[in-house]
Amino acid sequence: MIDIQLLGLLNATLQAATLLFVAALGELITEKSGILNLGVEGMISIGAVAGFMTAVNTNNIFLAVIVGVLSSSVFASIHAVVTVVLKQDQTVSGLILTILGLALSSLIGKNYVGKKLDTKLDSFFSIDDPSNILQVLLSQNIIFYVAILLMILVSYTLKNTMFGRRLEAVGEDSKAADSMGLNVTKTQFIATCLGGAFAGLSGVYLTLSYVPYWTDNMTAGRGWIALALVIFGGWKPYRTALGALLFGFLEALVPRLQTYGFELNPYIVKIAPYIITILILVLLTIYKGGKTGAPKNIGIPFFRENR
Amino acid sequence: MRRSWAVGLIIISILAMACGGAADVDDYKAAFVYLGSANDGGWTQAHDEGRQYLVEQTGIETAFTEDIPPDATEFRTVAEAYIEQGYNIIFGTTFGYLDIMEEMALEYPDVIFLHCSGYKSNDSNYTNYFGKIYEARYLSGLAAGSLTESNKIGYVAAFPIPEVIRGINAFANGVKEVNPNATVEVVWTNTWFGPEEETQAANALLEAGADVLTQHQDSASTGIAAEAAGAKWIGYHTGYGKDAAPSAFVTAPVWNWGPLYTDMVNAVINDEFTTTPYWTGMSGNVVDLFEVSDDVSSDVKALIEQRKQEIIDGTFVIFEGSSDGDLLGMSYFVDNVVGTLD
Numbered sequence: 146m147i148d149i150q151l152l153g154l155l156n157a158t159l160q161a162a163t164l165l166f167v168a169a170l171g172e173l174i175t176e177k178s179g180i181l182n183l184g185v186e187g188m189i190s191i192g193a194v195a196g197f198m199t200a201v202n203t204n205n206i207f208l209a210v211i212v213g214v215l216s217s218s219v220f221a222s223i224h225a226v227v228t229v230v231l232k233q234d235q236t237v238s239g240l241i242l243t244i245l246g247l248a249l250s251s252l253i254g255k256n257y258v259g260k261k262l263d264t265k266l267d268s269f270f271s272i273d274d275p276s277n278i279l280q281v282l283l284s285q286n287i288i289f290y291v292a293i294l295l296m297i298l299v300s301y302t303l304k305n306t307m308f309g310r311r312l313e314a315v316g317e318d319s320k321a322a323d324s325m326g327l328n329v330t331k332t333q334f335i336a337t338c339l340g341g342a343f344a345g346l347s348g349v350y351l352t353l354s355y356v357p358y359w360t361d362n363m364t365a366g367r368g369w370i371a372l373a374l375v376i377f378g379g380w381k382p383y384r385t386a387l388g389a390l391l392f393g394f395l396e397a398l399v400p401r402l403q404t405y406g407f408e409l410n411p412y413i414v415k416i417a418p419y420i421i422t423i424l425i426l427v428l429l430t431i432y433k434g435g436k437t438g439a440p441k442n443i444g445i446p447f448f449r450e451n452r
Numbered sequence: 453m454r455r456s457w458a459v460g461l462i463i464i465s466i467l468a469m470a471c472g473g474a475a476d477v478d479d480y481k482a483a484f485v486y487l488g489s490a491n492d493g494g495w496t497q498a499h500d501e502g503r504q505y506l507v508e509q510t511g512i513e514t515a516f517t518e519d520i521p522p523d524a525t526e527f528r529t530v531a532e533a534y535i536e537q538g539y540n541i542i543f544g545t546t547f548g549y550l551d552i553m554e555e556m557a558l559e560y561p562d563v564i565f566l567h568c569s570g571y572k573s574n575d576s577n578y579t580n581y582f583g584k585i586y587e588a589r590y591l592s593g594l595a596a597g598s599l600t601e602s603n604k605i606g607y608v609a610a611f612p613i614p615e616v617i618r619g620i621n622a623f624a625n626g627v628k629e630v631n632p633n634a635t636v637e638v639v640w641t642n643t644w645f646g647p648e649e650e651t652q653a654a655n656a657l658l659e660a661g662a663d664v665l666t667q668h669q670d671s672a673s674t675g676i677a678a679e680a681a682g683a684k685w686i687g688y689h690t691g692y693g694k695d696a697a698p699s700a701f702v703t704a705p706v707w708n709w710g711p712l713y714t715d716m717v718n719a720v721i722n723d724e725f726t727t728t729p730y731w732t733g734m735s736g737n738v739v740d741l742f743e744v745s746d747d748v749s750s751d752v753k754a755l756i757e758q759r760k761q762e763i764i765d766g767t768f769v770i771f772e773g774s775s776d777g778d779l780l781g782m783s784y785f786v787d788n789v790v791g792t793l794d
Binding site: 149150152153157161164251255256258259260261355356357358360361362363365367396397399400401403404406407408411412415 | 488489491492493519637638639640641642643645646647648649651652653655656657658659660671672673676692693695696697698790791792
């Protein structure tokens with residue numbers, strides 16, 4: 146039998162990774178279309194609070210997930226309107242989305258702080274005390290399996306479908322894509338809202354399963370790690386998942402090492418995702434001439450008149 | 453004739469105003485600057501309940517601003533706006549306002565600045581106040597020690613600083629009194645508020661075999677984790693955790709700022725204010741233990757009541773032979789605590 150604390154470490158790694166991965170996967174889709182959305186933190190918060198409020202009021206967990214996902218998606222459409230339709234600065238709009246999302250979620254969630262959630266998002270199999278790795282894997286929350294499905298689906302879509310190629314074309318060279326008759330605005334708009342929907346799913350995972358209650362600033366910086374994760378993963382779903390496992394592992398490791406009497410400096414662990422990401426960028430610059438995998442048009446607004 | 457009557461009336465009314473004015477609550481307005489939101493169910497909510505109590509007791513006009521980070525510029529903006537509106541007592545309820553409050557106290561000598569959890573004061577209009585929450589933690593340790601079956605109690609703790617260490621040691625001393633075999637295991641999160649870090653730490657302690665958890669943290673994550681694992685939980689700040697984790701919740705060391713706020717404001721109104729720091733505990737009714745659940749046996753409940761009375765009377769001392777200075781700089785663990793300290 147494997148040590149219960151090691152199983153706990155695995156379990157905690159998967160939980161932390163799921164939250165990061167789902168949000169990062171959404172951002173990956175958005176960025177593939179050439180739109181940078183720095184509002185992930187705000188979008189997760191909106192999904193988290195909307196899902197939580199719905200669950201408390203209706204006790205309908207399915208509805209709560211839908212409301213959480215849709216709210217973040219609608220919220221992300223603000224970014225889409227500002228950057229895709231009005232062609233304004235993506236960095237500024239994204240940062241506003243983060244600040245607005247955090248403030249707005251605090252405001253609407255004010256009366257839900259400390260409320261008890263009666264129905265939580267379940268796992269497929271309810272295993273109370275997992276005693277081996279398989280049981281830990283099977284006892285994960287539904288969103289964990291959804292995340293795996295989404296990973297496969299997104300990877301397939303990007304490589305093998307019309308929508309994926311359209312996304313890639315728009316993100317790599319929007320002018321050429323436009324000349325070929327692709328609707329750049331529509332593609333980017335959809336990609337941005339999809340990114341929001343994924344962030345919303347990450348948010349409902351947070352408040353309906355991982356840390357099942359609501360309080361201000363629940364996300365506490367996870368949105369930024371998700372952004373770093375996209376770069377770490379080189380805009381590839383599978384590599385992003387690996388990164389999520391790595392960053393999730395670090396998060397789960399710190400408290401558990403302490404129960405064995407070791408102390409890893411927590412500040413080093415907190416900055417690790419960013420340090421690792423910067424290192425990867427440096428290494429790619431040295432060995433691959435800067436081919437990070439970033440879409441070429443990222444952050445550049447598309448003006449048809451500039452053709 | 454008529455004119456001299458009028459003059460007399462005016463003189464009398466001026467005299468009356470001058471006499472009455474010295475002890476008139478209407479001459480004062482108190483503004484509170486909060487770190488978090490007033491219904492956070494924790495630290496800031498406890499302060500806001502104190503403010504409401506102050507209003508009920510004294511009738512003073514108050515105002516508050518929420519979510520002001522420990523940042524000099526942000527604090528100054530808010531505090532100056534209040535001072536312009538005639539507020540002359542400013543409460544700052546987080547450690548990080550320490551220096552800016554000292555600075556502003558110099559600039560505004562007619563305004564009283566009261567700072568929670570700091571250590572600075574001047575000799576006219578700036579001082580600090582805090583509560584001896586560790587006294588309530590000792591009592592909660594009695595409950596925890598009696599409840600553990602695995603003899604492992606988990607403590608999710610924020611930062612290894614004297615305030616937190618003092619609480620851990622007081623709690624562990626309480627545990628030891630009822631259960632000498634139990635240990636208190638500490639995991640540091642290095643954040644006052646971090647729902648996920650707190651959850652991870654709580655789960656790590658549960659996996660390590662703890663069946664009772666407590667915390668020095670600002671969110672209820674530890675309680676939610678205990679609830680999910682069927683363990684028991686001792687909260688912190690307020691009793692609101694009772695709603696968030698009803699079957700895990702046992703009790704909580706809680707803040708009770710109202711009486712202290714009333715005393716401080718009355719001192720200002722009656723011109724008796726001094727800048728001697730306020731550091732009091734259960735005897736000053738600033739901290740207390742939330743109503744203990746029926747998980748705890750009536751014997752232990754009686755012991756808690758007894759110790760509480762003895763602490764109030766000063767006949768029971770939690771840290772034998774330690775001065776206030778020792779307590780304020782505490783940097784060691786008592787022998788039934790397991791954890792890392794730099």
